[in-house]
Amino acid sequence: xxxxxxxxxxxxLLSSPAWSQVVVQGKVFNAQMKPxxxxxxxxxxxxxxxxxxxxxxxxxxxxxxxxxxVVAQMLGYAHLPMTxxxxxxxxxxxxxxVLNEESINLDGVTVKTRKTDFLGRGGLPSLKALExxxxxxxxxxxxxxxxxxxxxxxxxxxxxxxxxxxTSDETKVYVDGLLANNFFYNGSPGVxxxxxxxxxxxxxxxxxSGGYSALYGQALSSALILETNDVAxxxxxxxxxxxxxxxxxxxxxxxPERLSAGGSITYTNMSPYYRVVxxxxxxxxxxxxxxxxFHLKYRAGDKGVLKILGTVGRNNVQFLQNTTGRTxxxxxxxxxxxxxxxxxxxxxxxxxxxxxxxASLSNNTASIDxxxxxxxxxxxxxxxxxxxxxxxxxxxxxxxxxxxxxxxxGMDHVMTGTDMQLxxxxxxxxxxxxxxxxxxxxxxxxxxxxxxxxxxxxxxxEGASAISRLAVAPRMSLTYAPGKVHKLTLSYGQFYxxxxxxxxxxxxxxxxxxxxxxxxxxxxxQMVRTNQLLRVELYQKTYNRLLRTSPDTSSTGKGYARGxxxxxxxxxxxPNVNYWVSYSYLDTKRQYLDYxxxxxxxxxxxHTLATVVNVLIPSIPLNIGLTxxxxxxxxxxxxxxxxxxxxxxxxxAYHNVGATVAYLTRIGKANSxxxxxxxxxxxxxxxxxxxxxxxxxxxxxMPLANRFYYLGLFINWGIDKRSKTLNDLxxx
Numbered sequence: 018x019x020x021x022x023x024x025x026x027x028x029x030l031l032s033s034p035a036w037s038q039v040v041v042q043g044k045v046f047n048a049q050m051k052p053x054x055x056x057x058x059x060x061x062x063x064x065x066x067x068x069x070x071x072x073x074x075x076x077x078x079x080x081x082x083x084x085x086x087v088v089a090q091m092l093g094y095a096h097l098p099m100t101x102x103x104x105x106x107x108x109x110x111x112x113x114x115v116l117n118e119e120s121i122n123l124d125g126v127t128v129k130t131r132k133t134d135f136l137g138r139g140g141l142p143s144l145k146a147l148e149x150x151x152x153x154x155x156x157x158x159x160x161x162x163x164x165x166x167x168x169x170x171x172x173x174x175x176x177x178x179x180x181x182x183x184t185s186d187e188t189k190v191y192v193d194g195l196l197a198n199n200f201f202y203n204g205s206p207g208v209x210x211x212x213x214x215x216x217x218x219x220x221x222x223x224x225x226s227g228g229y230s231a232l233y234g235q236a237l238s239s240a241l242i243l244e245t246n247d248v249a250x251x252x253x254x255x256x257x258x259x260x261x262x263x264x265x266x267x268x269x270x271x272x273p274e275r276l277s278a279g280g281s282i283t284y285t286n287m288s289p290y291y292r293v294v295x296x297x298x299x300x301x302x303x304x305x306x307x308x309x310x311f312h313l314k315y316r317a318g319d320k321g322v323l324k325i326l327g328t329v330g331r332n333n334v335q336f337l338q339n340t341t342g343r344t345x346x347x348x349x350x351x352x353x354x355x356x357x358x359x360x361x362x363x364x365x366x367x368x369x370x371x372x373x374x375x376a377s378l379s380n381n382t383a384s385i386d387x388x389x390x391x392x393x394x395x396x397x398x399x400x401x402x403x404x405x406x407x408x409x410x411x412x413x414x415x416x417x418x419x420x421x422x423x424x425x426x427g428m429d430h431v432m433t434g435t436d437m438q439l440x441x442x443x444x445x446x447x448x449x450x451x452x453x454x455x456x457x458x459x460x461x462x463x464x465x466x467x468x469x470x471x472x473x474x475x476x477x478x479e480g481a482s483a484i485s486r487l488a489v490a491p492r493m494s495l496t497y498a499p500g501k502v503h504k505l506t507l508s509y510g511q512f513y514x515x516x517x518x519x520x521x522x523x524x525x526x527x528x529x530x531x532x533x534x535x536x537x538x539x540x541x542x543q544m545v546r547t548n549q550l551l552r553v554e555l556y557q558k559t560y561n562r563l564l565r566t567s568p569d570t571s572s573t574g575k576g577y578a579r580g581x582x583x584x585x586x587x588x589x590x591x592p593n594v595n596y597w598v599s600y601s602y603l604d605t606k607r608q609y610l611d612y613x614x615x616x617x618x619x620x621x622x623x624h625t626l627a628t629v630v631n632v633l634i635p636s637i638p639l640n641i642g643l644t645x646x647x648x649x650x651x652x653x654x655x656x657x658x659x660x661x662x663x664x665x666x667x668x669x670a671y672h673n674v675g676a677t678v679a680y681l682t683r684i685g686k687a688n689s690x691x692x693x694x695x696x697x698x699x700x701x702x703x704x705x706x707x708x709x710x711x712x713x714x715x716x717x718x719m720p721l722a723n724r725f726y727y728l729g730l731f732i733n734w735g736i737d738k739r740s741k742t743l744n745d746l747x748x749x
Contacts, residue, residue, distance in 0.1 A: 038274060038318070039103055042076040043112035045069050045089050051547075053116060056091040061098070065319040078274045079103070080318035089114040094501075144224075146216035148595075151631050153644035154675015154696040156727060158211040159222055160201070163241065164646075165627035167554070167582030167599040168226035170620060171648045171671060174705035174718055176201045176210040179620050180226050181558060182578025182605030183238030186517055187535075190241045191233065193324055193359040195375030196431060197243075198407040203351040203381050204304060205334055207705075207718055213308065213328060213353070219243045226582070227556055228508040228539045231461045231475025231492045232413065232427065237514045237535040237560070245324055248314040249277035252735050255687075259729030261285050262306070268735075275318075280311040296721040301346065302335035321362015329354045339716075346386040354378040368416045377407040404436045405518070421465035429479075431455040435518045451522040454482040455515075461492070471496045481515045484530045488513045502546055508539040516564045524570055531572040534561040548588040550597075555581045563609040576607025576615065593633040601625040616664040619706060622648040622671070642677040653706040672701040687732045694727040 045056045052073025059066030060079055067077040079085075082103050090096035094116035101110055149155055149162035163178060164171055170179035177185025190200040192214075202210040216222065223242040233240050249268050256265040268279035285306040308330035315323040331352045337344055359373035384400035413427035433453040439446045461475035475492035494508040513532040521527045536559045544551040556579060563574025586597035603623055608615045617623075626647040633640050650667035658665060677694045697703065697720070705718040 038078040038080055039107050040076060040078055040109045041065070041087065041101075041112065042074070042109065043114065044073045045075065045091075045114040045116060046073060047094070048115065048117050050115070053091055053094075056089055056094075056114075056116070058087065058089050058114075060319065061086040061088060087112060089116060091116060144216075144222045146219065146222075148631070149216040149222070151640055151642045151677060151679065152629055152675070153642040153677045154673070154694060154698070155642075155644070155677065156211065156694055156696070156725075157216060159214065159216050159219075159241075159243075160209075160212050162216070162222070163224050165597075165599060165629050165644065166224055166226070167552070167584050167601050168239075169601075169625075170622060171625055171627070171646045171673070172620060172705075173209050173673075173703065173720055174207050175620060176204075176208075178239065178241065180239040181556065181580070182576070182603055182607070182618070182621055183535075183558075184618075184620065187236060187238035187514065188241065189233070189236040189239075190243065192243045192326065192355075192357050192375070193245055193373060194232070194242075194371060194411055194413070195357045195359065195373050196377065196407065196409045197355060197357075197375070198377035198405075199353045199355060199379045202306070202332060203349060203379075204332070205298070205336060205347070205349070205721075208721060213330065213355075214243070218245055218310075218312070218326075220246050226554075227558065228492070228494065228510045228537045230473075231459045231477040231490070232425065234429065234457055234459075234477050234479050234490065234512070235431075235455065235514050237512050237533060238558075245312065245326055246314070247322065248274060248316050249279065250274070253733055254735055255731070255733030257729050257731040260290050260727055261287060261729075274316065276313075276315050278311075278313045280309070282310075283308045294722055294724075294726065297719060298721060299337040300335065301337060302333065302348075304332065304334040306330065306332040317362065319363075321360055323358075323360045325356075325358050327354075327356045348384040348386070349381065351379070351381045353380075364414070368414050370415075371411075371413045373409075373411050375409040375411075377409075378405070380404040398440075398442055400440045402436075402438045402440075406434045408432045418462070421471075423463050425459075425461045427459055429455075429457040429459070433518070435522060437518075437522055449522050451483065451518055453518075453521075456480055469497055469499050471498070479513065481532070483521050483527060484515055484532070485528050486515070486530075486532050488532050502544055504541075504543045504545075506539075506541040506543070508537065508541070510537045511535075512537065520564055520566070520570060526570070529572075530564070530570070531562045533563050533572070533574075535559070536561075548590070550584065550586040552584040553581070560607060560609075563607060565609055565611075567611040567613070574607065574609035574612075576605070576609065578603065578605035580604055593635065594630070596628070596630040598629075599625075599627045613660065613663060617652050619652055619654070619664065622651050624649040638681045640677075640679045640681070642675075642679075644673075644675040646673045646675075647671065651705070655707070656709050657712055668704045668706060669702070671703055672699070673703065674698045674701075684732060687734050689733075690731040692727075692729050692731065696725040697723060700724055 045053045047053055054069055054071045054073060056069045057066065058069065058075045060081060065077055065079040067075045069075045082105065084100060084102050086098045087101050088096055088098045097114050097116055099112060144162045149159055150157045152162055155161040160178060163169055168181045172179055175185060178188040179185055180188050190197045200212055202213060204210040225240045227239060229240045249270055252268060252270045254267045257263065262283065262285035264281060264283040266281035268277065270277045287304045288300065291300050308328065311327045313325040333350045335346060335348045337346050355377050357373060357375040359371065361371040362369065364370045382400060382402040384398060386398040410430045413425055415423060415425050417423050435451040437449045457477055457479035459475065459477040461473065463471065463473050465471045473494045477490040480487040490511040490513055492510040494506055496504060496506045498504045512535045515532055516530060538557045539554060541554045558578040560576035562572040563576060565571050565574045580601065580603040582601045584597065584599045588595045603621060605621050606615045606617050628645045630643045648671040650670050652664040653666055653668055654664060655666045675696050676698050677692065679690050679692045682689050682691065700723045703720055707715045707717055709715045
């Protein structure tokens with residue numbers, strides 16, 4: 018019976034349609050015949066559609082037959098319908114749209130395309146995969162790319178994203194709308210760990226530094242929203258070998274424009290590199306990583322798209338470090354898995370739907386073994402094992418409500434199970450359990466009030482069983498756009514987040530705790546011209562009911578964060594040169610955990626500056642990426658200070674120059690790229706804080722080495738990534 022069911026399901030996925038698909042392609046221009054990028058093209062009452070590229074071109078397929086309406090629309094322009102007849106013999110249709118500047122007025126017409134914003138990304142800054150990989154010193158890590166954006170701290174000593182005075186726990190990562198609870202690796206303490214996912218998996222990395230959509234919750238500061246790619250357009254096989262490991266990947270187009278699948282396996286071992294480049298820590302094992310990935314994409318004609326993504330991995334590390342006059346051996350063994358299944362498509366004639374299920378699984382065992390200083394002393398081993406399963410179910414419905422407006426309705430449910438066990442020598446404590454249920458319902462609407470004025474209104478009601486609390490979070494924004502170039506937005510939002518499991522699992526009085534709260538007020542100005550972007554934001558964030566652990570565990574903490582941010586991005590002002598500059602000013606204080614008073618936290622720098630430059634030399638061809646990051650000194654705890662001088666000392670300013678050089682070539686019939694990357698190229702001293710073993714002895718917290726180098730060879734058969742990379746860089 019099971020075999021028959023599997024055969025039936027596989028047959029559904031691979032079955033051929035009654036007739037072949039028709040390609041709808043063309044270009045979109047404005048009245049001056051200049052191409053329009055990011056315009057939406059779609060067939061009415063269908064899920065078939067696309068978004069125009071930088072040159073205004075688009076292409077998508079449809080199974081529809083008969084007379085249909087293809088509509089082009091873009092904010093600031095009147096929508097333009099075009100009637101098209103598709104017969105059984107039609108194979109390709111080429112269209113040309115010329116849009117006039119005017120308010121968009123759909124008058125109840127429903128345009129459903131693949132770009133319906135189920136992920137709540139509208140208006141968010143984004144980074145493309147190529148921008149992340151070409152960035153100087155990024156090591157192709159999405160998080161490193163995001164750290165060059167306004168509002169994000171330039172942290173190299175802690176894992177995660179610290180945004181606008183918030184801790185890393187206050188930023189959540191979503192893949193196709195589903196919570197990725199284990200997005201970052203676990204590793205050595207005091208060292209920022211990279212994300213588990215390659216940037217090429219995603220069509221966009223959308224980042225909100227505050228005031229994000231009501232479609233998401235339980236993040237006091239920000240959300241990183243990642244959307245996986247659509248069905249692959251070509252089969253390929255490839256991999257890389259580098260100074261840190263090797264990777265093999267394969268992608269197969271099973272049915273053109275309908276079904277594709279792929280996977281990869283990656284092995285990383287830093288031990289050989291650490292033997293060549295000395296580190297400040299003595300590593301006795303690893304860091305070593307083994308990861309596998311699988312993805313499947315199925316497009317059900319015009320009805321919808323099914324996406325499946327699965328990852329599994331394991332990593333370990335052991336190292337020696339001096340601690341309060343003794344040598345200790347740290348160890349970590351970590352295993353993890355992530356699965357997401359999402360479907361987006363039409364539901365009847367008026368509604369579209371996005372539904373998904375995600376699972377984040379992890380098992381981490383961390384240990385510390387104090388080694389004897391002299392013969393005869395007994396070592397003391399302590400360990401902490403945490404196993405966690407997080408299951409997320411999410412459903413969102415959307416429909417047009419006329420006059421350029423729409424409505425989103427949905428629900429979100431997260432079930433979390435955590436087991437923690439502590440051990441010391443041969444004494445093993447009982448396993449502690451924590452089962453959590455989180456549920457939310459939400460509604461959000463984008464409403465066009467006039468030609469120049471629009472608003473977004475959202476409401477999210479949520480509850481958490483671990484602390485037995487309910488909350489209602491309103492979100493709203495008002496946008497004034499007198500033309501297609503300038504836009505002014507005012508935003509307000511209430512955000513809630515329960516304390517992390519560390520403070521709940523052994524707390525018998527956790528029902529006395531409350532949701533932590535953050536209230537956001539944001540004023541944003543944006544100017545968008547051809548190949549230019551200016552974004553300026555002023556914000557005020559007020560914290561209430563933050564978790565405190567001294568003198569006891571309570572929800573009595575408080576704080577604030579305020580400041581302004583500037584992002585300037587320009588492409589091809591000089592031929593083949595793209596760059597952006599971001600600056601952030603942050604004034605923040607908080608009283609939380611064991612902080613005795615309201616102070617600037619140790620992870621927050623007042624001033625942060627990032628400059629990213631990318632230069633392509635097509636004649637060689639060679640791509641050069643340079644990044645400079647600056648951050649003013651951060652506070653640190655000095656036990657020699659009086660109580661009223663808590664956290665008043667500051668580290669030296671942080672400077673980092675990163676470089677990436679990529680040479681695009683061929684090896685036989687393979688398309689190849691030879692890449693070199695260096696972090697902290699100038700060898701600046703970087704100090705993140707100090708650890709005191711006594712009032713007179715301290716040790717600076719610093720990177721593992723002054724510089725990090727990477728050299729890798731990437732080879733691919735099937736897709737000419739050499740030409741694709743050149744084209745993408747030239748079009749940026």
